Amino acid sequence: MTIDDKVQVFKALAHPVRLRLVEKLAKGEQCVCVCLEMFDIDISTLSRHLSVLKNAGIVADEKRGKNVYYRLTCPCILQVCDCLEKVAGKRKKPGIPV
Amino acid sequence: MTIDDKVQVFKALAHPVRLRLVEKLAKGEQCVCVCLEMFDIDISTLSRHLSVLKNAGIVADEKRGKNVYYRLTCPCILQVCDCLEKVAGKRKKPGIPV
DNA sequence: TGCAAGTTTAGCAAAATAACCAAATGTGTC
DNA sequence: GACACATTTGGTTATTTTGCTAAACTTGCA
Numbered sequence: 001m002t003i004d005d006k007v008q009v010f011k012a013l014a015h016p017v018r019l020r021l022v023e024k025l026a027k028g029e030q031c032v033c034v035c036l037e038m039f040d041i042d043i044s045t046l047s048r049h050l051s052v053l054k055n056a057g058i059v060a061d062e063k064r065g066k067n068v069y070y071r072l073t074c075p076c077i078l079q080v081c082d083c084l085e086k087v088a089g090k091r092k093k094p095g096i097p098v
Numbered sequence: 099m100t101i102d103d104k105v106q107v108f109k110a111l112a113h114p115v116r117l118r119l120v121e122k123l124a125k126g127e128q129c130v131c132v133c134l135e136m137f138d139i140d141i142s143t144l145s146r147h148l149s150v151l152k153n154a155g156i157v158a159d160e161k162r163g164k165n166v167y168y169r170l171t172c173p174c175i176l177q178v179c180d181c182l183e184k185v186a187g188k189r190k191k192p193g194i195p196v
Numbered sequence: 197t198g199c200a201a202g203t204t205t206a207g208c209a210a211a212a213t214a215a216c217c218a219a220a221t222g223t224g225t226c
Numbered sequence: 227g228a229c230a231c232a233t234t235t236g237g238t239t240a241t242t243t244t245g246c247t248a249a250a251c252t253t254g255c256a
Contacts, residue, residue: 009182013112016105019104043232044233045215051234063233065232083177085099130204131203139245139246141202141204142246145204146204147244148203149205161203161252165202166202
């Protein structure tokens, strides 16, 4: 496991749409069509985001009938977010992008 | 705490130089000049990476004499990396950048 | 004060990422 | 097989990130 492998996971999580997807999937698997309702983006854009998460190993997909269902591969990803709550609270300029 | 705040933390960690810096600082604070020896990059580039980590709230700096020392603000960031070991292990194509 | 070492900031060009539209692919139903 | 629905892939453009050089600070010491 190289540094670059880990970096890919962080990169995958470093986007608001993808992070919200992960938080959504933490509550249970969802098909692409349901995820789409969460955002005001093109379905092709959503599909790309999901594939980034998949390539990073964060989610897995399964086709059932016409739909594709995504789920988290590793529930521990939630712990990461909990930790981040603490870290992000220490930002010098909360709310202002770095 | 917004999604964007969390995203900034992930973005900060989503770079090989910055991630290696975090892993280094996890063992204890270091001055910039020591960190510089870890990489083959310009010191101005290193300084920028450190400021990204600082703005994200991941590290804090302190000037003592001529040197500036950086340290992690939150040791829990290590748990994040441990979790990632598991997640990254599930990547479809291990070792190949997404 | 004046100089040297250590670090940060500014500005620019190259590379990576993101979003859209359009086209292609895969799956179930008739 | 043909059609409709769901999703992915290709291509293009706009935006963001990265890393360099050069310049600007900051601190300690002669």
